[in-house]
Amino acid sequence: MTTVRLIRELENIDSQLMEANESLVGINATFEDRTAVLLQEEKVDVGQGRLNVAKRDNQTLEQEAESISAKLEEVESKLYGGSVSSPRELEDLTKELQHLRKRFNGIQEEVLESMLAMEEIQEVLKQDEQVLKNELEGWDLTQIKLAADKQELEQDQLNLEIQRENVIDHMEEETLRVYERIKRGKGGVVAAKMERGMCRSCGVSLPTHLVQRARSGKEIVPCPSCGKILYTE
Structure with missing residues (x-):
């Protein structure tokens, strides 16, 4: 093989080695990149936090509704049970009953709105969790492919290094x-x-x-x- 042909052969090998090295750098960078998964995990965490807050708010409203309901029964019992005969007391109880009923109706609406909001948050969270599952499955498959590609490139590198040494051995x-x-x-x-x-x-x-x-x-x-x-x- 002539001198120039040896030089061209060595240049070709070095070019392939450079491409293999660049590909390996890209693979290693992708190996470490979990950005999409981390962002989706953060989204799920935020959604779970919102759901927890919504559940607590709903529970508080339901407890308040139960408390008002119990108070309503107590006032109705006094008003209609015959234990109170004073016109002034009966008037006060009537006013209190009206106030409690109004408050109870309002709290019932708040409970319903809270439940609807909670269901909406749950639905969004369910979708985000499915996206996260898909991201994780995709990431796992990508890791398998990248590992195979990396192994193949490293073997190519080894073969090219051997070829390079062989060419150099024939060079002055x-x-x-x-x-x-x-x-x-x-x-x-x-x-x-x-x-x-x-x-x-x-x-x-x-x-x-x-x-x-x-x-x-x-x-x-x-x-x-x-x-x-x-x-x-």
Whole structure:
């Protein structure tokens, strides 16, 4: 294998390694990302808190309704039981009875409204809990897939590293040094295709003697403009 072909092979391997590394970074970031689940858990917690408050409020109203109902029975018993004969007391009891009935009717409406509100909160909470269940199931499935993808990428990395070492073993030290230097300075792109006497990377026209040398592939011929190593198919 010629020097330039070795360089192109190494560049191809390094490109695949870079892609694998970037994919692994993305997978690791996704592995740790439970944002959607956490947000939905928070939503469920808020809904559960609202339901608890609604239940307490409803219980308080029902207790108040029971208390007023008991007071109503007591006043009615006095008013209609014959134990009170004083006109003034009877008038006071009548007024109290009217007040209690009005209050009882009002509290009954509040109890009904409270129950309706509680049912609405329960329905929303039920929906949020189902969404959370779906999020958790989806997250678990995603973890399984990501774990499989990660294992496959790590195996690909290992195979590529072995291939890389094999290519390097067939390279001269100076060739490898030149390769690494250009790679650092050109963002990982080392070789540039030469076509019709031009460098396809930067578009510069190449001198005839450079074209002839580059075509042989036996030596490193850098483009005089962009500095990348020239090659032909």
